[in-house]
Amino acid sequence: MDQEKEIIQTKAETQDEILLAALKLFARKGYFNTSLTDIAEAAGIKNSSAIYHHFKNKKMIASQLYANIFDSFNISVDDIRRRNQKSSEQLRGIVDLFFKLTDDAPDVMQFLLILKLNEFLPEEKPVLETAAFVKIIKIIQAGIKSGEIRNIDPLLVNAYFFGIINNTLRLVLTGALDKKADAYLSQTWLAAWNVIAKK
Amino acid sequence: MDQEKEIIQTKAETQDEILLAALKLFARKGYFNTSLTDIAEAAGIKNSSAIYHHFKNKKMIASQLYANIFDSFNISVDDIRRRNQKSSEQLRGIVDLFFKLTDDAPDVMQFLLILKLNEFLPEEKPVLETAAFVKIIKIIQAGIKSGEIRNIDPLLVNAYFFGIINNTLRLVLTGALDKKADAYLSQTWLAAWNVIAKK
DNA sequence: GTCTATACGCCGATAGAC
DNA sequence: GTCTATCGGCGTATAGAC
Numbered sequence: 001m002d003q004e005k006e007i008i009q010t011k012a013e014t015q016d017e018i019l020l021a022a023l024k025l026f027a028r029k030g031y032f033n034t035s036l037t038d039i040a041e042a043a044g045i046k047n048s049s050a051i052y053h054h055f056k057n058k059k060m061i062a063s064q065l066y067a068n069i070f071d072s073f074n075i076s077v078d079d080i081r082r083r084n085q086k087s088s089e090q091l092r093g094i095v096d097l098f099f100k101l102t103d104d105a106p107d108v109m110q111f112l113l114i115l116k117l118n119e120f121l122p123e124e125k126p127v128l129e130t131a132a133f134v135k136i137i138k139i140i141q142a143g144i145k146s147g148e149i150r151n152i153d154p155l156l157v158n159a160y161f162f163g164i165i166n167n168t169l170r171l172v173l174t175g176a177l178d179k180k181a182d183a184y185l186s187q188t189w190l191a192a193w194n195v196i197a198k199k
Numbered sequence: 200m201d202q203e204k205e206i207i208q209t210k211a212e213t214q215d216e217i218l219l220a221a222l223k224l225f226a227r228k229g230y231f232n233t234s235l236t237d238i239a240e241a242a243g244i245k246n247s248s249a250i251y252h253h254f255k256n257k258k259m260i261a262s263q264l265y266a267n268i269f270d271s272f273n274i275s276v277d278d279i280r281r282r283n284q285k286s287s288e289q290l291r292g293i294v295d296l297f298f299k300l301t302d303d304a305p306d307v308m309q310f311l312l313i314l315k316l317n318e319f320l321p322e323e324k325p326v327l328e329t330a331a332f333v334k335i336i337k338i339i340q341a342g343i344k345s346g347e348i349r350n351i352d353p354l355l356v357n358a359y360f361f362g363i364i365n366n367t368l369r370l371v372l373t374g375a376l377d378k379k380a381d382a383y384l385s386q387t388w389l390a391a392w393n394v395i396a397k398k
Numbered sequence: 399g400t401c402t403a404t405a406c407g408c409c410g411a412t413a414g415a416c
Numbered sequence: 417g418t419c420t421a422t423c424g425g426c427g428t429a430t431a432g433a434c
Contacts, residue, residue, distance in 0.1 A: 029318075030315065030318040032231035032318070033318060114315070115315075116229065116313070116314075116315060119228075119229040119231070119232060126373070126375075128375055152386070155370065155375065155376055156367070156376075156383065156386070156387075159363070159366050159367045159370050159376070160363050160366070160367070160387075160390050160391075162366065163362040163363040163364075163365065163366030163367065164358070164359050164362040164363060164394070165362075166362065166366065167358050167359070167361065167362030167365065167366065168355070168358045168359070168362065170358075171354065171358050174325070176325075176327055176354065177354055177355075177358070184355065187351070187355070188355075188359075191359050191394050192359075194394070195363070195390050195393070195394055
């Protein structure tokens with residue numbers, strides 16, 4: 001039984017290694033520029049054939065990454081909403097998370113922010129229809145109702161606020177801004193919040 | 200001689216048709232999802248082979264598009280700078296152009312804003328090092344010097360300002376915002392300008 | 399569960415007739 | 417300058433031994 005458990009764990013670990021390798025390569029070179037051979041190599045497997053014991057095909061690797069990343073983001077958003085009442089605090093929590101991810105897991109952030117997912121995962125939900133992002137719109141609507149946020153189209157509020165946040169992080173990820181994201185956090189938060197806050 | 204002229208013109212026209220077809224397809228499906236067969240068909244050519252009489256290979260089509268679009272953008276920026284003195288007016292001119300292009304030439308705007316150019320044109324200059332965008336940084340620096348714009352890192356000013364502008368246009372281009380870009384111009388300009396304007 | 403070997407298809411690219 | 421025909425290669429995917 002110990003042995004069985006070990007085998008199962010080993011399998012799960014190999015899957016994770018494949019996912020991790022794929023995430024890294026997709027983030028750096030793009031989906032179409034990375035072959036299964038590349039992924040196998042980066043995952044420490046001699047041959048790409050072994051990958052097919054873990055995933056049906058190349059697209060399913062990307063699809064699994066998509067699910068993992070957006071699920072985990074969704075859980076984080078739930079957590080942030082539970083622990084904060086005001087819309088401003090909740091948005092601040094999400095911004096903190098984004099900046100932290102940019103420094104600690106840039107590949108994840110590339111996947112979330114920069115990759116054109118619909119180019120290689122056309123059947124998946126657009127990012128904005130994802131559970132987590134629907135909740136962000138709800139946070140904005142609540143903020144408008146409570147008077148914290150200016151009374152304009154929530155989609156525009158979202159566009160302005162995350163325009164500033166995401167574009168800043170984009171420049172960090174591409175190296176155009178040379179410091180860690182954390183160095184820009186406080187003033188970028190202020191800039192973004194002031195755009196949408198009721199004066 | 201008339202005949203010769205006609206042939207030359209025809210050749211140039213065919214080239215333009217190929218470029219136009221490629222732009223459309225790259226913008227909608229992405230570079231890697233469009234084959235030369237697709238481009239030939241969309242350009243009204245029976246076979247992809249004929250394309251090689253106009254372009255060395257697939258990448259050179261994209262490269263030519265890149266050059267055309269950024270050159271033309273650069274010329275527009277020059278024009279805008281010549282016709283306006285204040286940084287705010289110059290930035291407003293660029294924003295007007297962006298919104299106009301989004302409505303009138305969405306494929307061009309997709310190419311400028313959304314496509315990950317380095318994924319299929321790795322040897323071309325990153326967008327931010329492009330002549331036009333270097334000039335935008337100069338406009339920002341001048342605005343800081345003259346006291347129109349807040350005195351923070353010009354790259355951050357750029358990130359905030361165009362974060363709002365580009366993210367809004369991105370949502371228009373993807374259909375998440377359902378009106379024409381022009382409907383959002385005045386309030387989006389105000390939001391973006393207020394972020395960077397000295398109070 | 400990973401290996402070797404191999405099939406298969408698509409697409410970029412070339413040759414050459416017209 | 418566009419056509420038909422065809423090559424070559426890469427990358428996905430499968431078959432089957434171990």
